[in-house]
Structures are given as structure tokens and as C-alpha cells.
Amino acid sequence: MKRTREITTKPIEVHLMVEQPEQFINLFRQTGADRLTIHAEATTNLQGTLAQIQAAGMQAGVALNPATPLDVLDYVYDVLDYVVIMTVNPGFAGQAFIPTMYSKIAQLNTILHDRGLTLPIEVDGSIGKQTIAQCKIAGAQYFVGGTSSVYHPGKTLTENVTMTQQLIKGGCLDG
Ligand SMILES: O=C(CO)[C@H](O)[C@H](O)COP(=O)(O)O
Numbered sequence: 001m002k003r004t005r006e007i008t009t010k011p012i013e014v015h016l017m018v019e020q021p022e023q024f025i026n027l028f029r030q031t032g033a034d035r036l037t038i039h040a041e042a043t044t045n046l047q048g049t050l051a052q053i054q055a056a057g058m059q060a061g062v063a064l065n066p067a068t069p070l071d072v073l074d075y076v077y078d079v080l081d082y083v084v085i086m087t088v089n090p091g092f093a094g095q096a097f098i099p100t101m102y103s104k105i106a107q108l109n110t111i112l113h114d115r116g117l118t119l120p121i122e123v124d125g126s127i128g129k130q131t132i133a134q135c136k137i138a139g140a141q142y143f144v145g146g147t148s149s150v151y152h153p154g155k156t157l158t159e160n161v162t163m164t165q166q167l168i169k170g171g172c173l174d175g
Contacts, residue, residue: 012034019043080119122140129163132168150164
């Protein structure tokens with residue numbers, strides 16, 4: 001994290017897939033993180049932990065595993081800056097996208113709209129050529145790049161980044 005902070009002024013988002021994430025808030029703030037994502041399933045104090053992240057000067061995000069319902073967010077929207085919908089089960093790269101996640105993204109988009117909130121929806125897991133367009137239609141605004149996009153084997157990082165940018169913008173791909 002420290003090395004990454006030295007080489008970029010871009011916002012750095014850290015996604016903590018650990019239990020008791022509250023133990024790591026200050027550590028990641030000190031190393032230069034701008035946004036900290038915690039899992040709803042990983043803490044018994046979701047509201048308090050999000051509030052602590054914001055109080056430490058970072059944006060606070062909640063990641064929801066595929067089986068976790070959206071209503072866990074009902075009482076934390078006031079301490080939340082973005083939501084990460086996991087579109088695979090967390091653990092490792094290269095898994096298949098879970099198709100029911102499209103409707104989960106759309107449902108969250110409707111909830112946010114009904115509440116008058118403009119929090120971005122981020123999607124994580126098998127995000128690439130086959131899934132970006134539909135995630136965007138459902139309401140996603142942030143896309144996590146993994147082996148399905150920016151680290152896709154067989155192409156350079158630059159080629160993959162260009163391709164992914166085109167997909168997110170909704171442009172045509174020629175290959
Ligand atoms: O958090 C993850 C899995 O736990 C990864 O971000 C993601 O799955 C990696 O990308 P891809 O699915 O494109 O290989």
C-alpha cells in the first residue's frame with residue numbers, strides 16, 4: 001500500500017475480506033487508502049465500523065456476498081459512500097458470474113433512487129466483456145478489474161485497460 005501510494009495520486013480503494021475489519025481502519029488510513037470496503041458478513045458492528053471509517057477520513061463501502069440480502073443496508077445508508085455487489089462468491093479469481101446478481105444490482109439501484117441517494121454501485125467478480133454492459137444497464141457505476149478484464153491472459157495490460165474502458169463507455173469492440 002505504501003509503495004502504491006508513492007506512485008499515484010489516484011484514489012486507492014482497499015477491499016478487506018477479513019473478519020473484525022475495524023482492527024485495520026487506522027492502519028490502512030496511515031498507509032494512504034482513500035476508500036475502505038468491508039464485508040457486511042464480517043462484522044457484528046456494521047454501522048459503527050462504517051462510521052469509524054468515515055471518521056478516519058476515508059469513504060466507507062460495504063460489500064455484499066451473493067446470498068446476502070440488500071436489507072442489511074437499511075439502517076446504514078447514512079454512513080455509507082458506496083456499495084459493492086459481489087457477483088461471484090469471494091475467494092478467488094476466474095469464477096463464473098452469478099446471473100441472479102443482475103437483478104440484485106437493479107433492485108439496489110431502485111432502492112437508492114427511491115431514497116434519493118446517489119451512492120455508486122460497484123460490481124466485483126467476473127467483470128468483463130460478457131458482463132459489463134448488462135451490469136451497467138442494471139445500475140453499476142464502478143467495475144472491479146480482474147482476470148476477466150484488465151488482467152485477461154494473452155493481452156498486454158495496456159490493451160486490456162483500453163478494451164475495458166471501451167466496454168464501460170459502451171463502445172464497440174473490434175476483437
Ligand atoms: O474478489 C475477487 C474474488 O474473490 C476478485 O476481485 C475477482 O473475482 C477477480 O476477478 P475475475 O473474476 O475477473 O477473475
